[in-house]
Amino acid sequence: AMALSGYLNFGSLTQGNVLNNFPTDNVLVNIARLCFGLNMLTTLPLEAFVCREVMNLYYFSHEAFDPNRHLILTTALVISAMGLSLLTCDLGIVFELVGATSACALAYILPPLCYVKLTQRRTWETYAAYVCIAFGCVVMSISVLLAGAKMARGEGGAQSC
Incomplete structure (x- = not known):
C-alpha cells in the first residue's frame, strides 16, 4: 500500500x-x-x-x-x-535487499516449509508446498541479483548523505 x-x-x-x-x-x-x-x-x-x-x-x-x-x-x-x-547513503537499496530476502522468506518459503516439517504423510499438498518453496527461492534469488546489479551500476538516486 x-x-x-x-x-x-x-x-x-x-x-x-x-x-x-x-x-x-x-x-x-x-x-x-x-x-x-x-x-x-x-x-x-x-x-x-x-x-x-x-x-x-x-x-x-x-x-x-x-x-x-x-x-x-x-x-x-x-x-x-x-x-x-x-x-551507503541510499536507503532504497537497503529496503530492496531487506524486502527481497525477508518478504520472500516470510511469504513464500517459511510457511510451506513449516507445513512440510509438520506434516507426517506426503500428499499433493506437500508437493505444492515444495513448489511454493522453490518459487520463493527463485524470486528471492532474482530480487537479490537485481538489487545487486542496481547497486553495481550505481543506480538509486541518493545524491547526498
Whole structure:
C-alpha cells in the first residue's frame, strides 16, 4: 500500500525512501522523518540483542556468562552496524535487499516449509508446498541479483548523505 501510494503520487520519480520525495521544509514530513529515525534507533538494540544471543548460544553455549565477551560482542555489533550504515547513503537499496530476502522468506518459503516439517504423510499438498518453496527461492534469488546489479551500476538516486 505504501509503495502504491508513493508511485501514484510521484510516478517514476519515486525514490527508495518515499520520504525523500517530499520537501525538506514540510513540518509533517519532518515529523514522519523523526519518527522513522526514532524507530531505527530503537530497533537496533533489539536486533543486536537477538544477534548477540544467537552468537552466544552457537559459539559459547558450553561456557558461563562472561561480561567481557558480552561487551566485545555488543561493541562489535554496534560498530559493524555503524560502519555499514556509513557506507551507503541510499536507503532504497537497503529496503530492496531487506524486502527481497525477508518478504520472500516470510511469504513464500517459511510457511510451506513449516507445513512440510509438520506434516507426517506426503500428499499433493506437500508437493505444492515444495513448489511454493522453490518459487520463493527463485524470486528471492532474482530480487537479490537485481538489487545487486542496481547497486553495481550505481543506480538509486541518493545524491547526498
